[in-house]
Amino acid sequence: MVILPMNKQEESNMNTTKSPKQPRLSLTKSQLQTAAGAELLNLCQSLTEDGHLMDEEVTALKTWLEENRNTDLPSSDFLTTAVKQIIADGVVTKEERLLLYKAIEIVLPPEVRKEAVDRRKEAESKDKILSGLEREAQKQKEREESERNHPLSSANFMVAGIHYEGRPETIRRYARPEEQVYLARDRNNKYSKNAIEVRLKNSRQIGFVPEDDAVDLAPCMDGECKHYAYITKILTGGHSPIPVVQAYIYRPNASVEGAVSESEIPGEKLYSIGDEIRNLSLPPQKVALHRNPKDRNEVIIWARNLMERKDWLILDTETTGLGPSDEIIQIGIIDPFGNVVFNSLLNPVKRRMSQEAKAKHGIELSSLRNAPTFVDIYPKLRELLHGKLVVAYNIQYENRILTQTCAKHASDDSTLGRIRLTIQCAMTAYSAFIGEWNPKYQDYKWQKLPGTTHDAIEDCLATLKVIKEMANAELSVIPDPWWRCLFKWFARKK
Numbered sequence: 001m002v003i004l005p006m007n008k009q010e011e012s013n014m015n016t017t018k019s020p021k022q023p024r025l026s027l028t029k030s031q032l033q034t035a036a037g038a039e040l041l042n043l044c045q046s047l048t049e050d051g052h053l054m055d056e057e058v059t060a061l062k063t064w065l066e067e068n069r070n071t072d073l074p075s076s077d078f079l080t081t082a083v084k085q086i087i088a089d090g091v092v093t094k095e096e097r098l099l100l101y102k103a104i105e106i107v108l109p110p111e112v113r114k115e116a117v118d119r120r121k122e123a124e125s126k127d128k129i130l131s132g133l134e135r136e137a138q139k140q141k142e143r144e145e146s147e148r149n150h151p152l153s154s155a156n157f158m159v160a161g162i163h164y165e166g167r168p169e170t171i172r173r174y175a176r177p178e179e180q181v182y183l184a185r186d187r188n189n190k191y192s193k194n195a196i197e198v199r200l201k202n203s204r205q206i207g208f209v210p211e212d213d214a215v216d217l218a219p220c221m222d223g224e225c226k227h228y229a230y231i232t233k234i235l236t237g238g239h240s241p242i243p244v245v246q247a248y249i250y251r252p253n254a255s256v257e258g259a260v261s262e263s264e265i266p267g268e269k270l271y272s273i274g275d276e277i278r279n280l281s282l283p284p285q286k287v288a289l290h291r292n293p294k295d296r297n298e299v300i301i302w303a304r305n306l307m308e309r310k311d312w313l314i315l316d317t318e319t320t321g322l323g324p325s326d327e328i329i330q331i332g333i334i335d336p337f338g339n340v341v342f343n344s345l346l347n348p349v350k351r352r353m354s355q356e357a358k359a360k361h362g363i364e365l366s367s368l369r370n371a372p373t374f375v376d377i378y379p380k381l382r383e384l385l386h387g388k389l390v391v392a393y394n395i396q397y398e399n400r401i402l403t404q405t406c407a408k409h410a411s412d413d414s415t416l417g418r419i420r421l422t423i424q425c426a427m428t429a430y431s432a433f434i435g436e437w438n439p440k441y442q443d444y445k446w447q448k449l450p451g452t453t454h455d456a457i458e459d460c461l462a463t464l465k466v467i468k469e470m471a472n473a474e475l476s477v478i479p480d481p482w483w484r485c486l487f488k489w490f491a492r493k494k
Helices: 008-017 035-047 055-067 075-086 094-107 112-147 167-174 209-221 274-278 284-288 292-306 356-360 374-385 395-409 427-433 455-470 482-493
Strands: 153-158 180-185 198-200 207-208 224-233 241-250 311-320 328-334 340-345 389-392 422-425
Touching: 035 055, 035 075, 035 094, 035 112, 055 075, 055 094, 075 094, 094 112, 153 209, 167 207, 180 224, 180 241, 198 209, 198 356, 209 224, 209 241, 292 328, 292 427, 292 455, 311 356, 311 374, 311 395, 311 455, 328 374, 328 395, 340 374, 340 455, 374 395, 389 395, 389 455, 395 422, 422 427, 427 455
Parallel strands: 311 389, 389 422
Antiparallel strands: 153 241, 180 198, 198 207, 224 241, 311 328, 328 340
């Protein structure tokens, strides 16, 4: 703290005890005649010019005092002590700058001091007014923020429509109390113009907002309002678990933590795959005439479970033909997100190709002369595929052609062995999904890959589209057998 001059009471006590007289701290006329005194006066007048003392001005004063430490001026010693005290901790506060400013006032001659004091008081008055205005502005901002973040509407409801599309199992596996959920308008819903989906964080739908609540919430969401919703509890007394949700609707400019507008909902609706995929939708009559809806449901669940995973690959090849001695001439691999993992043309050992194969993929043998051989790409291929789950359209054929290509090149490289895969077939799944029956083989008729171009990567992408199409499909409602219906009828009669 700066050492200031004694007050009158202290001076009286000092006079009573007859202590030595304190040296005058303000600059005297004789001191002002010296070069050091004149410099110090000019510096102090400059420092007090605007009624404030800034950090760089404190530094300037400190520098001058260090450079003129040998001057025989009491005022210089006084200011040196004051400066050392306020910079001792390395931080100069507003209060410490004020104390140093007052110390500088003491050093000034009386005729100059009054002007410095007046400027300080004027600056303090302005600071006080500005501080008051800032406090009022902050309070106004807090009031506006409080009003902006106040809910426009709220609803507490049991999620509706939980019994369909495998939602009970989704709720059992993924829904938890206190977890945030998201509300998304379903504007194409044919049953209600106010339909609002309830989705989990993993984008799985668990049902809808009940119509009575949706009537109030839908206009707010259409107006781009934000919402925050979470599961308060899950009722488990009945056949299916029922989540209870608390939802709050806020203004579009609200800054409530966790509140999102519909466009800000993380991720996208699971298995919603855009207009290009929707063009692959099945004709309605094929679904309606499905031989066994249970088989179709099993395929849908298989596709959904597959899309939840991220550790599988899709593979497709183009070959010199379909026979036991034919080879791969193009191989493509993508991940579940459609990213190309591997794509290469291959130079076959036997430079011959069936006309049927050439007509399909259009690859000329002459274009393969500079392509790598299977032996060249085998280490990378084994690294990607060995021990992995691999899905292909007609995986049995792809696995056979991969195996026989390995065998054909084994004499060229003794380390070449069979790549062991966990395989799943998208073609048999899609055939069961379509449900066309082949009475000759007593099985579902194999379906051609929709959108195939006979390019390995393009066919991989077409396979991914088919899997997403199946995953996005609604589960069929399977009626009870006649004997169960009869049992229920008797039970109601009782």
